[in-house]
Amino acid sequence: MAVCKGPDCTMGGSDAVFAAAKAQAPGNCEVYRGGCFGLCHLGPNVVLREDAGGKRDPFSREDFELMKTPGETYYWRMDPAKVKRVLERHVAHGERQTDLVGDPAKEDEF
Secondary structure: OEEEOOHHHHHOOHHHHHHHHHHHOOOOOOOEEEOOOOOHHHOOOEEEOOOOOOOOOOOOHHHOOOOOOOOOEEEOOOOHHHHHHHHHHHHHHOOOOHHHEOOHHHHHHO
């Protein structure tokens, strides 16, 4: 789980989202700070990707770009309560929280 650390997301509360995620993440979920995903006005942004089994490259584009790969979910407008729900339902039980899933194609609507 990558929590954006860009300046707009940080001003919008991503530090609290990150702290909540780190405190509540189950053992099968790595939580780290991602770079800016370029969706600043839609944040705080969280990207959840399934573990592909390989070692995570700290210089990967995944830290600042939506890859649109199978198993990737982009959550927008996150807060500590929402990230807790994502961890409890999506990470723990595989239940994608569709009402929290962002759609960058609709970003002009906001």
